[in-house]
Amino acid sequence: xxxxFPKLLIADKNGTVFDVPFxxxxxxxGNKFFRLEPERMKKLHPDSExxxxxxxxxxxxxxxxxxxxxxxxxxxxxKNVECYAVAAFISPGQTVMYNTAYSEKKGANILPLFSYAxxxxxxxxxxxxxxxxxxxxxxELAGMDHKSVERNVKSFRKIFPENRLVxxxxxxxxxYGCPAAKNFFLKKxxxxxxxxxxxxxxxxxxxxxxxxxxxxxxxxxxxxxPTPEEIAEIALFHIRAVKDPVVSFGxxxxxxxxxxxxxxVEAIREIRRSTxxxxxxxxxxxxxxxxxxxxxxxxxxxxxxxxxxVREKYYAAYYLPKGYRFNDVVRFIKRxxxxxxxxxxxxxxxxGFTDSRxxxxxxxxxxxxxxxxxxxxxxxxxxxLMYFKKLRINVKYEDTIGxxxxxxxxxxxxxxxxxxxxxxxRGRIRRAKxxxx
Numbered sequence: 314x315x316x317x318f319p320k321l322l323i324a325d326k327n328g329t330v331f332d333v334p335f336x337x338x339x340x341x342x343g344n345k346f347f348r349l350e351p352e353r354m355k356k357l358h359p360d361s362e363x364x365x366x367x368x369x370x371x372x373x374x375x376x377x378x379x380x381x382x383x384x385x386x387x388x389x390x391x392k393n394v395e396c397y398a399v400a401a402f403i404s405p406g407q408t409v410m411y412n413t414a415y416s417e418k419k420g421a422n423i424l425p426l427f428s429y430a431x432x433x434x435x436x437x438x439x440x441x442x443x444x445x446x447x448x449x450x451x452x453e454l455a456g457m458d459h460k461s462v463e464r465n466v467k468s469f470r471k472i473f474p475e476n477r478l479v480x481x482x483x484x485x486x487x488x489y490g491c492p493a494a495k496n497f498f499l500k501k502x503x504x505x506x507x508x509x510x511x512x513x514x515x516x517x518x519x520x521x522x523x524x525x526x527x528x529x530x531x532x533x534x535x536x537x538x539p540t541p542e543e544i545a546e547i548a549l550f551h552i553r554a555v556k557d558p559v560v561s562f563g564x565x566x567x568x569x570x571x572x573x574x575x576x577x578v579e580a581i582r583e584i585r586r587s588t589x590x591x592x593x594x595x596x597x598x599x600x601x602x603x604x605x606x607x608x609x610x611x612x613x614x615x616x617x618x619x620x621x622x623v624r625e626k627y628y629a630a631y632y633l634p635k636g637y638r639f640n641d642v643v644r645f646i647k648r649x650x651x652x653x654x655x656x657x658x659x660x661x662x663x664x665g666f667t668d669s670r671x672x673x674x675x676x677x678x679x680x681x682x683x684x685x686x687x688x689x690x691x692x693x694x695x696x697x698l699m700y701f702k703k704l705r706i707n708v709k710y711e712d713t714i715g716x717x718x719x720x721x722x723x724x725x726x727x728x729x730x731x732x733x734x735x736x737x738x739r740g741r742i743r744r745a746k747x748x749x750x
Contacts, residue, residue, distance in 0.1 A: 317351075317435070317436065318337045318351065318376070318435070319337060319338045319349050319351055319354060319433030319434070319435040319440055320332040320333060320334060320336065320337065320338060320433055320434040320435065321333040321336040321337060321338045321339070321371060321373035321374075321384075321433065322338065322363075322371070322399040322432055322433060322434055322439075323371045323384060323387060323396040323397065323398070323399060324365040324396060324397045324398075324399050325387060325394055325395075325396060325397075326394075326395065326397070328365050330363060330365075330399055331387065331389065332434035333373060333384070333388060333389075335375075335377075336373030336374065336375060336382065336384075337349065337373055337374040337375075337376060337433075338373060338374075338414075338431060338432070338433030338434075338435075339372050339373050339374050339381060339414035339431070340410070340411025340412065340413070340414055340431040340442050340664070341372070341411060341412045341413060341414040341415070341431070341664075341665075341697065342411065342412065342664045342665025342666075342668075342708075342710055342713055343665040343666070343697075343698075343701045343706065343708055343710065344698060344701070345665065345710040346372055346374075346381045346414045347411060347414075347710075348374050349411065349431060349433060349442055351435060351440075353410065353442070353444075353715075353717070354433070354435065354440040354441060354442055354443075355440065355441060355443060355444060355445070356438055356439070356440055356441075357401055357403070357432060357438070357439040357440060357441045358403060358404040358407060359404075359454075360404035360405075360452075360453055360454045360455075361401050361402060361403045361404045361407075361441070362401070362402045363399055363400070363401060363402075363432065363439070364399065364400045364401070364402055364427065364429065365397050365398075365399060366397055366398040366399070366400055366413070366415060366424065366429070367397060367421075367422075368397075368417060368418045368420075368421035368422060369397060369398040369415040369416065369417055369418070369421060370383050370384060370385055370396070370397070370398060370415060370416050370417075370418070371383070371384050371396060371397065371398040371399065371414070371415055372384070372398070372414040372415055372416060373414070381414070383416050384396055398413055398414070398415035399413065399432060400412070400413035400429035400430060400431070400432060401413070401429075401430040401431070401432035401439070401441045401443075402427045402428060402429070402430070403428070403430050403441055403443050403692070404452075404453070405447075405451070405452040405453075405492065405734060405735075406445060406446060406447040406448070406449065406451075406452070406734045406735075407441075407443045407444065407445055407446065407692075407734075408443060408444055408445075408446045408662060408690045408691075408692060408716060408717075408734075409428055409430040409431075409441075409442065409443045409662070409664060409692045409716075410431075410442045410443055410444065410664060410668075410715060410716055410717060411430070411431040411442040411664050412428075412429050412430065412431060412664050412665075412697040413429050413430065413431045413432060414431065417698060423528045423696045423699055424528070424695075424696035424697075424699070425528055425529060425531070426518055426520050426528055426529075426530075426531050426694045426695060427531075427694050428692035428693065428694050428695075429696075429697055430442060430443050430692075444717050446690045446720075446732060446733060446734050447733040447734035447735055449733070449734075449735055449741075451492075451496070451501075451502045451503065451735050452492035452493075452496075452735075456499075456501070457492065457495045457496070457499065458499075461499060462486055462487070462495050462498050462499060463487065465498040465499065465500075466483050466486065466487065466498055469483075469498060470483075472550070473546065473547065473550075476543050476546055476547060477537060477539060477543060478506070478507070478539040478543045478544060478547060479547055481507065481535055481539075481566075482494045482497055482498070482505065482507075482547075483498075485505070485532065485566055486498055489531070489532045489566075491505070491532060491564075491565070491566070493505040493561075493564065497547070497551060500551065500554040500555055501555060502555070502558075502559065502735075502738075503558070503559035503560070503561055503594075503735070503736055503738075504547065504548065504551035504555075504558070504559070504560045504561070505560075505561060505564040505566075506544055506547070506548060506560055506561060506562045506564070506580075507535045507539075507562075507563075507564040507566050507567040507570075508535070508538060508539055508544065508562055508567060508570050508573045508576060508577065508580075509535070509538065509567045509568045509569055509570045509571075509572045509573045510534055510535050510536055510537065510538065510567065510568060511568045511569070511572045512568030512569040512572065513568075513569055513571075513572060513598075513600055513634065513635045513636055513637060514569065514598055514600070514632045514633060514634045514635060515632075515633040515635065516631060516632050516633065517630075517631050517632075517633070517695065517700075517703055517704075518631070518661075518693060518694055518695040518700075520532055520565045520694065521533060521534035521565060521566055521567065521568070522534050522568070528696070531565075531694075532565050532566045533566065534566060534567055534568060535566055535567045538573055538576060539576075540576070541576055541579035541580040541582075541583055542583065544576070544580035544583075545580050545583035545584050545587075548560040548580070548584050548593070549584060549587055549588065551591075552584070552588055552590050552591035553588070553590075555591075557738040557739065557740040557741070558590070558591040558592065558738065559591065559592040559594055559736050559737075559738050560584075560591060560592070560593055560594065561594040561595070561596055561617075561736055562577055562594070562595045562596065562597075563595055563596025563597050563617070564596065569597065569598050569600065570595060570596070570597060571597055571598070571599075571600060571601045571604060574601065574604040574607070574608070577595070577608060577611075578604075578607050578608060578611045579611075581593055581608065581611040581612045581613055582611045582612065584612065585611065585612030591739070592614045592615060592736070592737075592738050592739050593612060593613050593614050593615075594613075594614060594615045594616070594617060594736050595608065595613055595615070595616045595617070596616075596617045596619065596659065596736070597616055597617070597618060597619070597645075598618070598619055598632065598634070598637075598642070599616070599618040599641070599642040599645035599646060600634065600636075600637035600641055600642065600645070601637070601641070601645070602641055602644040602645040602648050605645055605648045605649055605652070606648060606652060609649065609652035609653075609654055610652075613654065614654065614655060614739075615654055615655035615656070615657065615736065615737075616645075616646075616649050616654055616655075616656055616657070617657040617658075617659050617689065617736055618642060618645070618646060618656070618657070618658055618659060619659040619661065620632075620642070620658060620659070620660060620661065621660075621661040621663070621693060622666075622672060622675075623672070623675045623676050623678075623679040624671075624672065624675050625638070625639035625640075627666075627672075627704050627706070628642075630703065630704040630705070631703075631704060643682075643683060646683050646684075646685070647683065647684075650683075650684045655686050655687070655737075655742065656684070656685050656686050656687070657685070657686060657687040657688070657689055657731075657736065657737075658685055658687070658688045658689065659689050659691055660676075660688050660689065660690055660691065661691055661692070661693035662690055662691065662692055662693060662716055663692075663693045663695075663697065663700055664697075664713075664716065665701070665706075665708055665710065665713055666700075666701070666704075666706055666708065667716055667719065668713045668714050668715050668716045668718070668719050669708045669709075669712060669713050669714075670712040670713075670714065671708075671712075673714060673719045673722065676719070676723070677722065677723070677726060680723065680726070680727055680730070685730060686730065686731060686742075687730060687731035687732070687733065687737065688723065688730060688731075688732055689732075689733055689734055689735070689736075690716070690720065690732065690733075690734065691734060720732060728749065729749055731745050
């Protein structure tokens with residue numbers, strides 16, 4: 314009996330997805346194609362979505378001729394039906410190992426700001442080239458009943474009749490489906506505290522602001538700076554309502570919160586005057602080491618520093634920083650640790666780059682020099698081929714080792730570092746430390 318293999322998926326112009334029985338699904342790193350190993354794939358989580366990629370032809374592997382093949386037309390119809398590549402936008406808590414394999418048509422438009430995991434039809438189900446990095450169900454749709462969110466939005470309007478930040482989060486939850494905003498209205502897990510309409514970087518993959526030549530934003534930026542009282546009001550409400558709460562500055566719907574450092578300090582002081590409970594966290598580009606001490610003195614507990622690379626060349630090419638350099642980010646981390654802060658790295662991963670030998674070695678070297686408590690292995694939401702072009706990345710693909718193997722290396726060398734996807738609560742940090750003892 315012929316061994317079953319992950320079958321290639323293609324789609325027609327109407328978005329109908331088909332499998333191609335005689336071709337294996339393929340993965341991609343940069344512009345290099347790879348056969349997918351079934352034992353390293355997993356069932357597609359039900360919260361994931363399938364995307365049809367316009368202006369991109371699917372690429373599969375023909376085992377009979379031992380070659381990768383590009384498909385222009387659907388092979389199972391009598392008419393000449395153009396077909397398109399299919400990718401998976403996987404659910405939170407999963408890390409992508411391969412992007413879906415495709416070739417671009419000449420002049421193809423840039424893809425929207427999502428990640429594009431390889432996906433296949435295997436054992437009569439959808440499988441993806443990804444692995445679970447965080448078991449917490451913080452952003453699972455099953456725990457976010459939309460009617461409950463709508464009902465609580467109405468009740469919150471009575472509780473916070475004049476709080477502009479609550480009005481902003483209503484739009485995030487109901488219009489843009491932001492899971493963090495939904496959790497605020499459901500009184501669960503982590504509440505977002507967006508504060509800054511401005512930024513000191515022009516990230517290539519910024520989801521809240523793009524220039525006219527860029528791609529469409531996925532969640533428009535907040536247009537005002539909330540007062541410390543507005544921030545503290547909803548933060549305290551969430552902290553008191555949730556068993557093991559987290560509240561976080563620095564969301565996808567804002568710029569860089571450090572641009573409003575004075576407001577943050579006042580808000581944190583207001584929170585800490587009322588309660589010592591809960592984790593007050595800052596998601597940041599860590600561009601201003603001069604303000605970090607004041608934030609921790611006010612009562613900040615943790616920071617999450619976003620970076621696509623630990624090498625300045627590629628960091629700067631992606632973040633396009635204005636008025637700071639990667640060395641400032643390193644200084645920020647060091648000062649946070651001197652204040653006994655919990656430091657996470659929001660490591661934005663891209664198959665073929667993050668798992669290249671040079672980047673993996675640079676990461677280990679970075680961890681040698683800098684004390685880090687956690688790495689959050691999140692997928693970088695950006696057009697895969699455009700990412701390599703814009704950052705001028707040249708990788709010998711025989712030197713790529715797999716993002717899961719990079720994580721294994723870090724675990725071996727630094728056993729005390731936590732790994733996951735979400736900002737941890739105090740309870741989760743305590744449980745992780747107990748397991749390490």
